[in-house]
Amino acid sequence: MAGGSSPIQPPPAKRQKETSSAAVNSLGEDHPPAAMTGGLKRRRQRRQSKARRAPPIHKLGEDLLLEIFLRLPSLATLVRAALTCRAWRRAVASSPSFRRRFRVVHPPPLLGLFFEAPGPVQTPNTPAFPTFVPARRRDRDLTAAVRGGDFFLTSLEDLPDEGPCWYIVDRCRGRVLLVNWDDASLVVFNPLTRRIEDVFDLGPEDMFDDSRGHCAQINPRLLSSDEDPTSFRVVLLVHDECRIRATVFSSDTWEWLVLAWVDVPASSGDDERWIQHEGGMQANGFLYWVYEDQRYLVSLDTATMEFCVTELPHCLRDSTFDIGKAKDGATCIVYSDQLNVGVLMHTRDDDGVEKWVLDRVVPLDRELERVLRVGLDDDTVLNHLVADHSDLSVLAVQDGYVYLSSIPSVHHDSQTSCWFLSLCLETMRLERLFRRSFDNAVHPYIMAWPPSLVGNYGGFALQDAQSLK
Template identity: 35%
Template sequence: MHRRCSSSNSTAMTSELGTPYLMKHLPPALTTITALGDDLLCEIFLRLPSLLSLVRVALACRTFLQAICSSPAFRRCFQVLHPPELLGFFIQSIYTIVPHFAPLRNCSVPDMSAAVRGSDLSLTRLSEDIGSSLEWDLESFYGPYLVLINQITAQIVAYNPLTLTLDLIPWPPIEISRSSFLEFHIIFSEEDQGVFRMVCVQHHRPQLPHVEAYITVFSTTTRKWQVLPWVETPPPPQPEDDDDIRHFYPGMPMKGFIYWKQTTRASVVAFNTTTLQFSRVDLPPLVRERYYMQSRFGHTKDGKLCMVGADDSGAKKGMLIVWVWRADDDGVEKWTLEDTFPLSKFVDATKSSTEDDARVQVEVVIDGFVYLSIKYGAQAESLLSLCLETAELNNLLDDARASRAHPYLMAWPSSLVCNRQTRA
C-alpha cells in the first residue's frame, strides 16, 4: 500500500535531488521587439539615421507603424532631430517641356537610392495618364506635392511623384480664369493628409489702380471651386500714387500662410490659409530702405519665421543677411538680425575669372537651410545649401543651367500620420 507524499516531503525530495532535468533545460521566455510598448519603440526609432530609414521600419511591421502613427509628439521630436532628406532639385528650363529632376551627386545612401528608384521623379505620368505632352510649368510645392499647370490645355495637376498620387483639377471658373495673373497653391489638412484644398489667387484686375485679391478655393471632397468676393489687401505703409499699380513676386507658401513681397515697394502681404484673411507683414529696416533686395521667407529648424536676403547680387561686395522673427526683452515680437555672410563665401574662384562675374541668388529657405544658386556669367550654375544653425555649406549640384531650381525634400509621409484611414 502506497502512501501519498505530503507537500513538505515532496519539497524536501526536490531539494535533495536538485532541479528536475526538464525545468533546468527549458529555454527562457522570449521577449521580441514587437512586445515592447509604444513609448519604448518610439525611443528606439528616434535613433534611426533618417526619415527614409523610419519609413522602411514602419512598413516592415504593423506594430511599428501603429506606434509611429499614434504619437504626434514622436513625429515632432523626430522632425527636430532629423532635417528633411534632400533628394535633389526640380529644375525649370526653357529647354524642357516638363521640369527636370536632378538627383544629388552623392545619392549613394541605400535608403535614398531606393526612394529615387521607386518614384516617378521624371514625371512620366503627366503624359501617360493625362495624354498631354505639351509644356507643364512648375507652379508651387507643398511637401512632396508638385503643383503644375498647362496654360494651353487649361489643366492643373497636384502630383506626388514619390507615391505616384496624381489629382487632375479642373480650371477655375471663368470670372477669375480670364486673368493671366493667377497663382495656385495646395493646402493640406493637418487632421487628414488625404484631403487638400487648392487655392487660386488673383492679385488685381487691370482696370483697378489699387490691389484687390480674388480667391477661389477647390476642395478634393466636393470637387468644386468656391468663389469668394473680391477683398482689399492691406496697403503698404508708404503713400501710393493714384496710378501706382502694385505687383508682387510669386507667393511663398509655408506653414499655413502664403507671403507675397511687392516688387516696387517694401511691402509684404500675408494670406492665412485657414481663415482666408489677408494681413500686412512689417519688414526689417534694411529691406524697407532697399525694397529691391531679393529676399525669401522661411523657417528656422525650430520653426521660427525667418527672412534671408542678399543686399547685392554681386559676390564682390554683397552680403547675405538673416533675420528671425522673435520677441525682444520686453516681449515685443519683431525682426532680429541673426547672422550675416559675405557672398564671396559661396563663390568658387575656379569657375569665375572675377567675383564680379558671379551672381548669388536665394532660391528658397526650408527648415533652417538656405538654398542658393550661383550663376557664373554665361557658364555653369551651382546649387548650394547653407545651414543657418551651423553655417555649414554644401555644394549640391553643378552645371544646373536653370531659370528656376527648387529643392525636393522627403516630407513626412501621409502613411505615417494617424488619420481616419489609419485608425480604421
C-alpha cells in the same frame, strides 16, 4: 609471423588510446564521455535561458520601439523600418508626439531639385516637362526613395485628354502643383508615392467679377498638411488696379470658393501687373506675395483667410529672398547680398503691428571657398566664383535650411554653370550639392512625412481593423 606483431593489427598501445576516447554500444554507435555530456547540456541550458530572457523584437513595447526609431539616421530609413510590420507602422502612425520629436532631430531631407524646361512657354502644347536632379546624398535609403518614385513625372502622360505640357508652379509637403497653361488646368502629384489627383480647372469663371480696370491672376499656391494627407487646397490670388482677392479650391468639395475684394496700398510702379507672378512663399500657415517694387509684402492667414500688408525693409529691395521656417519653427526671411546672407525674424510690437527685424548678416565668402575646395584639384572655378564677386541667389527656405545657387555677376546666361548649395541656418555652414546650368525656375523637392505613416487611411485602415479582430 613468429617474433613480431601481425601487420593487420594495430599496436596495443595505440589500440588502448583509441578505446579510451569513446565507448561503443552494441550497435557500433559512439557516445561522448559523461563529463563531455554534462558540458554540452550546461551550454544548451544557458542558450535556452538567454533566449527566454530576450523577448523577440516584434514583442517590444511601443515606447521602447519609438525610442529606437528616433535614433534612425533619416526619414527614409524610418519609413523602411516602420513598414516592416503592421504593429510598427501603427505605432508610428498613431503617435503625433513621436512625429514631432522625429522632425526636430531629423529635418526633412532634400531629395533633389526640379528645373523647369528652358526657354519661353511653348505653345500650343509642345511637350515640356520639368527635369529632376537628385541631391546625391550618401544615404542608401534616400537614394532608394528617389529610385522608387516617379520624378520624371511619367504618370502625367496617363492623364486623359491632356496635352503633354506641364509646369511646376508650387510644391508643398511632398506634393507638387503643376499647371497646363494651354488647357487652363491644374493637377496635384506626389512623385514619391506616385499618387496623382484628378485634373481640375485653373480658377473659377467668376474670379474677376466686379473688378476695376486691368485684372491679373498670380501663380496658384498649394496648401497641404502632414497630419491630413488625404486633402489639399489651392489658393489663387487675383488683383485689379488697387485690390486683391483670393479664390480657394478644396479637394474636399472639389469646388472653387471666391472671396471678397480687399483694398491694399498702391504700388509705386506703373505696371499693370504689380504683384510678382513667380516665387510662391509660405510658412506656419501663411501665404506670402511680394509687390513688384518690393516695397510691400502681402500675407494671407490660411486659417482665417484674412489678408495683411506689411512694409518690407530696404535691405530686400534689390535682393533675392524667401520666407520659411528656422529650425525652432520661427518664421524668417533669408536674403542674399552678393556673398552675404542676412536673416530677418518675424515679430509683433506692443500694438500688434507686424515687423521684420534684422537678426544677422553673415559673409559667406570664406565658407564658400572652403566648401568648393573639397575634392577640387583645379582652382579655376573657385577663383572665378570668389574673385569675380559672384552672387548667391536664395531659392528656398525650409525647416532651418536655405537652398542657394551661385550666379556669376558678369556674362551670366542660360548656359552658365552654377553651384547649388544648402546652408544650415543654425551653424551657417554650407554643403555643396552639384553644379549645373541655371536656365529657368528651380524648385527644391523636400521629402515629406509619408501618408502611410499618418493615421489609418484606405487599405491601412482595413488591414489594422482585421488584425485587431
